[in-house]
Structures are given as C-alpha cells and as structure tokens.
Amino acid sequence: MTSLRSLKFFLLFNVFQIIAPVSAVIHIQEIKSPGGLKAWLVEDKTTPVISLSYAFKAGSAVDPKGKDGVAELTKAMLMEGAGELNKQAFAGKLQDLAIDLEYSASLDFFTGTLTTLKKNHQEAARLLNLTLTKPRLELEALKRVKDQQITYLKNVAHNPVYLANLKIMQKLYPNHPYQRDCSGTLQTIPNIKIEDIRHYITNYLSQDKLVIGIAGNLTAQEAGEMIDKVFQGVPVKGQVVETSYMRVNKRAQTIILQKDIPQSTVIFAHHGVTFKDPELLKVTLLMRILGAGDTSRLNEEIREKRGLSYTVGAGLLTMKYGGLVMGSLGTENDHVKESINLVHTEWKRMHDHGVTLKEFNNAKTYLIGSLPLRFTNSAAISASLLQLQYSGKDKNYINERNALINAITLEQINEVAKWLLKPDSLVFVVVGKPVGLDNGSKKSIRKARHKQ
Amino acid sequence: MVFTQSLKAFYRIILMAFLWNNACEAKETGIFHPQTFTLENGLQVIVITNPRAPVITQMLYYKVGSIDDPIGKSGLAHFLEHLMFKGTSQVPAGDFMEAITKIGGEQNAVTTFDYTYYYQNVSADHLELIIKLEADRMTNLALLPNLVENERKVILEERRLRTDNKPASILSEAVNKAFYWHHPYGRPPIGWEHEMKTLTQEDAKAFYKSWYAPNNAILIFAGDVTVAQLKPLVEKYYGKIPRSELPLRSHVQEPIHRDVAERLSLFSPLVDYFSWERHYPAPNFQTKNQVYPYALEVLSYILSNGATSIFYRKLVEGQKILASINVNYSASNLGPAMFSISAQPSESHTLEEVETAIEQEIEILIKNGISKEEVEQAKSRKLARLAYLKDDVLSGAQEFGAALAIGRPINDIELWPDRIKAVTVEDVNAVLKLVFEAKDHVTGLLMPEKVSAISLQNRGVETQ
Numbered sequence: 001m002t003s004l005r006s007l008k009f010f011l012l013f014n015v016f017q018i019i020a021p022v023s024a025v026i027h028i029q030e031i032k033s034p035g036g037l038k039a040w041l042v043e044d045k046t047t048p049v050i051s052l053s054y055a056f057k058a059g060s061a062v063d064p065k066g067k068d069g070v071a072e073l074t075k076a077m078l079m080e081g082a083g084e085l086n087k088q089a090f091a092g093k094l095q096d097l098a099i100d101l102e103y104s105a106s107l108d109f110f111t112g113t114l115t116t117l118k119k120n121h122q123e124a125a126r127l128l129n130l131t132l133t134k135p136r137l138e139l140e141a142l143k144r145v146k147d148q149q150i151t152y153l154k155n156v157a158h159n160p161v162y163l164a165n166l167k168i169m170q171k172l173y174p175n176h177p178y179q180r181d182c183s184g185t186l187q188t189i190p191n192i193k194i195e196d197i198r199h200y201i202t203n204y205l206s207q208d209k210l211v212i213g214i215a216g217n218l219t220a221q222e223a224g225e226m227i228d229k230v231f232q233g234v235p236v237k238g239q240v241v242e243t244s245y246m247r248v249n250k251r252a253q254t255i256i257l258q259k260d261i262p263q264s265t266v267i268f269a270h271h272g273v274t275f276k277d278p279e280l281l282k283v284t285l286l287m288r289i290l291g292a293g294d295t296s297r298l299n300e301e302i303r304e305k306r307g308l309s310y311t312v313g314a315g316l317l318t319m320k321y322g323g324l325v326m327g328s329l330g331t332e333n334d335h336v337k338e339s340i341n342l343v344h345t346e347w348k349r350m351h352d353h354g355v356t357l358k359e360f361n362n363a364k365t366y367l368i369g370s371l372p373l374r375f376t377n378s379a380a381i382s383a384s385l386l387q388l389q390y391s392g393k394d395k396n397y398i399n400e401r402n403a404l405i406n407a408i409t410l411e412q413i414n415e416v417a418k419w420l421l422k423p424d425s426l427v428f429v430v431v432g433k434p435v436g437l438d439n440g441s442k443k444s445i446r447k448a449r450h451k452q
Numbered sequence: 453m454v455f456t457q458s459l460k461a462f463y464r465i466i467l468m469a470f471l472w473n474n475a476c477e478a479k480e481t482g483i484f485h486p487q488t489f490t491l492e493n494g495l496q497v498i499v500i501t502n503p504r505a506p507v508i509t510q511m512l513y514y515k516v517g518s519i520d521d522p523i524g525k526s527g528l529a530h531f532l533e534h535l536m537f538k539g540t541s542q543v544p545a546g547d548f549m550e551a552i553t554k555i556g557g558e559q560n561a562v563t564t565f566d567y568t569y570y571y572q573n574v575s576a577d578h579l580e581l582i583i584k585l586e587a588d589r590m591t592n593l594a595l596l597p598n599l600v601e602n603e604r605k606v607i608l609e610e611r612r613l614r615t616d617n618k619p620a621s622i623l624s625e626a627v628n629k630a631f632y633w634h635h636p637y638g639r640p641p642i643g644w645e646h647e648m649k650t651l652t653q654e655d656a657k658a659f660y661k662s663w664y665a666p667n668n669a670i671l672i673f674a675g676d677v678t679v680a681q682l683k684p685l686v687e688k689y690y691g692k693i694p695r696s697e698l699p700l701r702s703h704v705q706e707p708i709h710r711d712v713a714e715r716l717s718l719f720s721p722l723v724d725y726f727s728w729e730r731h732y733p734a735p736n737f738q739t740k741n742q743v744y745p746y747a748l749e750v751l752s753y754i755l756s757n758g759a760t761s762i763f764y765r766k767l768v769e770g771q772k773i774l775a776s777i778n779v780n781y782s783a784s785n786l787g788p789a790m791f792s793i794s795a796q797p798s799e800s801h802t803l804e805e806v807e808t809a810i811e812q813e814i815e816i817l818i819k820n821g822i823s824k825e826e827v828e829q830a831k832s833r834k835l836a837r838l839a840y841l842k843d844d845v846l847s848g849a850q851e852f853g854a855a856l857a858i859g860r861p862i863n864d865i866e867l868w869p870d871r872i873k874a875v876t877v878e879d880v881n882a883v884l885k886l887v888f889e890a891k892d893h894v895t896g897l898l899m900p901e902k903v904s905a906i907s908l909q910n911r912g913v914e915t916q
Contacts, residue, residue, distance in 0.1 A: 293553050
C-alpha cells in the first residue's frame with residue numbers, strides 16, 4: 001500500500017512538473033464591481049496580504065504651463081491628512097494597522113499602491129478613499145511640502161544622471177509635455193497654489209481614467225466591494241487629456257553638459273515605441289539582445305571586453321504618446337569618446353546584420369523563464385496587472401505570451417532591427433568633463449562608422 | 453555599506469532590508485521555520501520552503517569581507533567577488549552569466565565589511581543548474597590574466613560611480629575613516645583608488661584559496677523547494693569539495709576614543725544644499741547585554757520612522773527647522789556599530805540651527821525619557837508588519853545569511869518577535885543615554901563651495 005501511494009504521488013508530481021512552466025504563471029479574473037468599476041484580480045488564499053494597485057491616466061504631462069510639479073506635489077499632499085484625521089492621526093493609523101499607502105506620479109499616470117493585511121482591508125479601503133475624496137490640503141502642509149521639494153531639487157541639481165535624463169527629454173521632446181521635469185523646477189514649485197492641487201484632483205483623478213489591479217487573499221466579490229469602497233465619491237468623469245503623439249526625429253549629435261567629475265554619465269536615445277505598440281514583444285526581445293542584462297552586446301563590448309563601464313545598457317522608455325529606445329553608461333572622462341563610438345558601432349552592427357540564432361534563442365528563453373520572477377509577492381502581481389491593462393492587453397495575454405514568444409522568427413527580429421534602430425539619429429547627452437569631444441560633434445561617430 | 457557586482461539588484465537589497473527593518477505579529481514562535489543540515493565538509497545549509505510561486509533563490513555566503521583585505525590591498529574581497537563571474541576550469545568566462553540569463557534568471561553578488569554573498573533567483577525547475585554552477589566556482593575559479601585586467605578597470609569605474617562622482621559619498625568615506633581609528637571598517641569595501649590599481653591576479657588567487665571553502669560558507673535556499681529535493685543535489689555538487697584550513701580572521705580592536713569628538717566638512721562646487729550627519733558609537737549583537745541591540749532598534753523606530761516619529765513631528769513639522777531627518781542603526785556587524793542621524797535644513801534655516809535643534813531634542817529626551825506608551829506603540833507597529841514576510845516567496849534567505857555569516861544563531865532571526873516584545877521602556881531609555889551621552893561622536897557637514905568662510909562663521913559653522 002505504501003508503495004502504491006508513493007507511486008501515485010510520483011505521478012502527480014510529474015504532471016505538475018510538466019504543466020508548471022506553461023500555466024503556473026497566474027490566473028487573472030476580470031471583475032466588475034457592484035458599482036460598475038472594472039478591475040483585474042489574482043486571488044491567492046495562501047497569503048495574508050492584499051495589494052491594490054491603481055492608476056489614473058493623467059500624470060505630470062498635464063501639469064499646467066509654468067506649474068511643473070503639480071502632480072508631484074499632489075502625491076505628497078494626499079498623505080497630509082484627510083477627512084476627520086489630521087496628518088499625524090492618519091499616518092499613525094496606517095502604522096498601527098501596518099497599511100502601506102503610496103502615491104507616485106509619472107508623465108502619463110498618477111499611481112497609487114495600497115498593501116494591507118487581509119484583516120485590515122476594510123479600514124484600509126476607507127482610509128484610501130479619504131485621501132482621494134477628502135484630502136485636507138492645508139496651506140501649512142503645502143508650504144512644507146513645497147519647501148521639501150525645493151530641497152530635493154537642490155539635492156539633485158548636480159546629479160549627472162538626473163541632469164542627463166532631463167536634457168535628453170528636453171532635446172527630444174521640444175514643445176511637448178514629455179520634456180517636462182515631473183519633479184518641477186526651482187522656478188515652478190513656488191508658483192503652485194492649493195487651487196492647482198485641488199484642480200488636478202477634481203479634474204484628473206476621476207473614475208473614467210482609472211485602471212485597477214488587485215492581488216492577494218480576497219474573492220472576486222470581496223474585491224468588487226473593496227474597490228467600490230475605495231473609489232466611491234471619486235468624480236465619475238474628468239477632464240479629457242489632450243496630449244498628442246510625438247514622433248522624435250533628430251540627427252545624430254552629442255550634447256555636453258560640463259561638470260567637473262571624474263566619471264561622465266552618458267545617456268543616448270532615439271525614437272522608439274509606445275507601450276501599446278503591437279510589435280512591443282518583438283521590440284523587447286531585440287533590445288534584450290542589444291542592451292539588457294549581463295549578456296547583452298553593449299555589456300559584452302563595453303564592460304566585459306574592455307572594462308570601460310560598470311553599468312552599461314539600453315532598453316525602452318515606453319510612454320502613451322511616444323517612446324524612446326534609450327541607454328546609458330558611465331565611464332572615466334578619458335574614455336567617453338571610445339565608449340560612444342562603441343555604442344554607435346553596436347547599434348549599426350545590429351541594424352545592418354541583425355542578431356545571431358544563439359542570441360535570438362537565448363533571449364526567447366529569457367523572456368519565458370523570467371516571467372514567474374515578476375510574481376513573487378502580492379504588490380508585484382497587482383503592479384503587473386496594472387501594467388498589462390494600460391498597455392491594452394487581454395486578460396489571457398499572460399497565458400498566451402509564451403506561445404507568442406515562441407512564434408517569433410529570427411527574420412522578424414532582424415526586420416525589427418532595421419526599422420527600430422537608427423544609428424543616424426542617436427542623440428548622446430554627456431554630463432561630465434569628457435576628453436576630445438565637442439558639443440554637437442559627429443566626427444567621432446563618422447570615425448566609428450569608418451572603422452567598421 | 454554594500455558593493456555589488458551590478459547595480460540593478462542593489463535596489464532589491466535595499467527593499468529587502470527595508471522590509472526586514474520594518475518587519476513585523478507572531479502568534480506562533482518563529483518566522484520562517486527553516487530546516488537545516490550540515491555537510492561533512494562543514495557547509496551549513498538552510499532551507500526555507502515557500503511554495504507560493506514556482507521560483508527559488510540560492511544564496512551562498514562566505515564568511516569573508518572587506519575587513520579581511522590585507523593591509524595595502526583594500527578592495528581585494530570585492531575585486532574577487534567580481535572575478536567570481538569570470539569563468540572556471542569547467543565553465544568558461546561568460547558561460548555562467550549566459551546559463552543564468554537564458555533561463556530568465558536574476559543573479560548578482562554583494563561584498564560587505566564582514567561577508568560576501570552570491571545569489572540567483574530562477575524558476576524552480578532549474579534548481580540543479582544553479583547548484584552545479586555555484587558549487588563549481590567555489591573551487592575551480594580560473595582567474596585568467598586578461599579578464600583580471602579588464603575587471604580592475606570595472607571596479608575603478610564602480611568606485612567613480614558610487615563615490616568619486618558624489619560629494620556626499622566622499623564625505624561619508626572620510627567620516628567613516630574618522631569614526632574607526634584603527635578597525636578595518638575605516639576602509640571602504642570598494643577600496644582606496646590607489647590600492648585598487650595595484651590589485652593583481654595573484655592577490656585574488658591567494659585570497660580565493662585562503663577563504664573560499666565549504667567550511668567557511670553558508671548556503672541558503674528559499675522558495676518552492678524542499679529539503680528532500682535539495683539534499684541529494686547539494687551533496688552531489690557541494691559535498692565533493694574538500695574542507696580547507698582557514699586562516700584566522702584578524703580581530704583588530706578599536707581603541708578607546710577618550711571623548712574625542714571629530715568634525716569633518718566638505719565644501720563642494722557640486723553641492724547646492726546643506727546636510728548634517730552625526731555618528732555615535734553603539735552596541736552591536738556581540739555586546740554583553742543582549743537586549744541592547746533590540747532596544748536600539750525600537751529607539752531608532754521611535755525617533756525617525758515616518759511622519760509620526762519624534763524627530764519628524766517636532767523638528768520638521770513643529771519647529772520647521774528641518775526638511776528631513778533619518779536615523780540609521782544596524783547591529784548586524786562583527787565590528788563596532790554606529791547609531792547615525794542625518795538631516796537637512798528647511799529652506800530658511802542653517803546647519804547650525806539643525807545641529808542645535810537636534811542636540812536640544814536629544815537633551816530633552818535624555819532628561820524626560822521616552823514614554824512607555826511610545827515604546828509599546830513602536831513595538832506593536834513593528835510586529836504588525838511581520839505577516840508581510842510570508843507574502844514574498846523569496847524572503848528570509850537574506851536575513852539568515854546576514855545573521856549566520858557573522859556567527860549569530862538561527863534563533864536570532866526566528867525569535868526576533870519575542871526579543872522585540874521583551875524590550876522594556878527602561879531598556880530603551882538606557883540605550884538612549886548610552887548612545888547619546890557618548891562624547892566621541894563624529895559629525896559631517898556638507899555644504900556648497902560658494903558659501904564663504906565668513907558667512908559660515910556667521911552661520912556658526914566651524915571652518916577648517
């Protein structure tokens with residue numbers, strides 16, 4: 001009898017092993033709350049935690065002209081007390097109940113994450129609702145929050161990575177909201193008034209812009225009740241976001257911001273794709289080979305073979321109204337020119353000759369194998385549910401993804417390399433004291449091409 | 453202070469440390485309920501089973517860190533950590549990274565003062581592969597000369613990125629040196645630049661041969677894996693590596709500082725803000741009074757954890773002198789620990805006002821003490837977070853690694869909730885006095901260069 005039982009166990013075990021890689025990912029339910037809100041849910045009875053991620057599709061890109069930083073300050077002001085609770089009482093309650101509530105603002109989204117233990121989820125939902133519907137927005141708090149933001153801006157004022165990112169967005173997105181600094185500036189922060197924060201909340205944090213992902217220990221019914229509680233009283237309709245799509249089209253150039261530091265930060269970019277692009281999976285696969293991770297071509301040529309940089313890579317900045325292929329490296333001032341040439345050479349090599357079969361196969365198995373690592377805790381799962389939804393994916397996408405990846409051909413990837421990679425419009429921004437480089441110079445790049 | 457093989461995982465480490473520091477409600481005794489076994493060659497193995505998702509982590513801790521860098525060879529432990537990715541006699545350079553990457557895995561390594569660790573996170577069906585690869589590089593490292601040359605350039609770039617490019621890091625390196633007169637914690641784990649340039653293949657080889665052995669390591673697994681699955685694989689790959697005779701670790705004692713306080717300042721053209729920090733000597737887990745580290749953990753929570761903490765409430769929101777304040781304390785060191793405060797003034801205030809306000813608040817605290825309510829509230833708030841540790845499949849491994857690598861027992865982690873519960877208001881006030889009445893603290897000031905010496909004197913800041 002014992003042996004029979006163990007045989008049965010053995011068989012079950014094997015069945016599991018075989019189906020695991022295909023379906024083990026996550027099971028997504030599409031739910032509609034009694035109040036009519038839609039959300040994606042991944043239920044897991046084995047955890048004591050519930051995580052709710054939500055985003056309003058209106059971020060810093062809707063900050064009024066001259067008032068950059070409104071969304072950023074709103075993020076802070078929502079945590080400065082709400083309803084009957086002043087800031088101290090509110091913060092104390094979150095700590096007593098071990099509730100984590102956080103807001104963040106990006107160019108396209110105003111995002112919130114609530115993580116709570118199941119036993120406290122009703123109160124957590126109430127507190128979160130208060131921040132959205134009855135934030136106190138006191139003048140004294142705004143004064144301090146603005147002051148803290150100015151201190152932050154002074155802290156990053158010479159940070160080469162911060163400066164390089166800002167510069168490249170300004171260069172690539174002139175006259176477009178994407179050139180803006182989400183953090184605001186020393187000039188704009190003082191201009192922001194309490195009415196601006198209120199205006200942003202009433203007009204942009206509305207149900208028609210909402211995307212919701214929930215993960216953890218709750219049923220579809222409980223989830224529906226919870227989100228109704230969280231978002232009741234939030235305006236049903238808000239202002240339409242009127243940002244326009246922008247296609248970046250620049251000639252190759254190098255912009256230098258002089259800073260007396262031993263290592264230059266180099267950021268480079270050209271036009272890419274939005275997060276809704278139908279070719280996103282293929283583009284991701286290609287960029288994996290060019291610039292992501294320890295085995296990418298950029299890492300191989302610049303770090304492994306030559307020791308020029310500790311961090312080097314390239315990937316995608318995907319936004320709603322535009323997108324960039326973007327990379328960065330940091331190297332001693334003497335080696336900036338050489339490093340830029342190498343980036344350019346690799347860009348052109350991949351554009352002209354595509355990728356190898358081995359690289360192609362490794363990138364595919366990477367994309368498939370790495371998926372479960374995106375779902376190791378509730379907050380990570382709810383965040384992924386959010387991302388999948390705003391990228392326009394179907395709820396079955398996650399289960400179909402592996403098949404979609406496997407169906408991609410080498411020829412398709414090499415086609416993507418041709419239209420995506422544009423060595424002739426790669427813009428470099430260097431912050432540091434690079435040796436032998438001039439502002440706007442394309443000489444180094446020509447030389448690199450010649451060498452090839 | 454940690455230095456990593458690559459930057460991305462650094463943030464995960466910070467996050468994990470954050471979860472842990474803010475951890476934690478146990479109705480039952482224990483948190484992770486690990487299982488453990490030891491191989492004949494001395495390798496200690498810890499297994500934390502959590503089948504919530506089909507993933508696993510393997511972490512291998514070596515009880516060797518930057519404190520073991522020979523004199524004149526600072527940065528060697530960290531350099532070797534980098535070279536551990538450069539191929540073995542069995543697995544050529546590049547193949548290790550490729551093997552992990554092509555299965556979608558994450559991997560990295562970290563060097564601290566006291567220990568060095570390596571980890572991989574992969575989907576659970578690749579267990580044998582990561583065991584095989586990690587065991588292989590415990591004993592078969594190739595250290596080819598040209599790869600060593602290139603990697604030396606990489607660590608120098610890492611140093612520029614983390615330290616030389618950042619005035620705040622340059623100052624904290626100097627502050628650390630001032631805090632530890634003689635103990636090797638005064639040397640940065642990444643190394644001093646001029647010594648890093650002299651590190652050779654032979655240095656790395658000798659260090660590797662001396663310290664990398666199964667009897668000097670702790671192997672930890674967390675995630676969707678059981679001891680029954682693991683044990684045969686661990687025995688097969690790690691079991692065949694012979695134990696080796698380990699050198700004695702140097703136990704340099706920090707001399708008594710005899711009330712010498714130090715002030716260091718950096719005026720930098722690359723700084724537009726003002727920042728103040730002070731570091732006090734503090735007990736660690738090696739201390740005789742075993743309650744102290746836990747009492748200090750509670751104290752640091754009361755002083756600076758979030759908007760409700762004493763410092764934030766009184767100095768940021770109340771007096772409005774500070775824009776921000778942080779307290780940092782970790783007892784998890786072999787050597788002497790630090791209790792640190794760092795703060796920035798709000799826009800209309802000066803560093804002198806910051807220092808005075810913090811000193812006055814500390815005086816009030818020493819005089820009046822922390823109340824029992826505040827201590828109980830802090831304890832229950834910390835314990836309330838404990839349940840979150842069950843939510844992350846891979847949690848636990850790092851906590852055990854960090855503890856066991858400095859010789860603490862498994863129960864130090866498992867009984868953490870009980871130890872926190874046992875902290876009394878008297879304990880908290882005792883450590884409060886112990887730390888803040890010490891005169892041998894080190895203060896660091898970071899300021900813009902354009903602030904002239906005269907205006908600084910007006911601001912009451914000492915100039916050097």
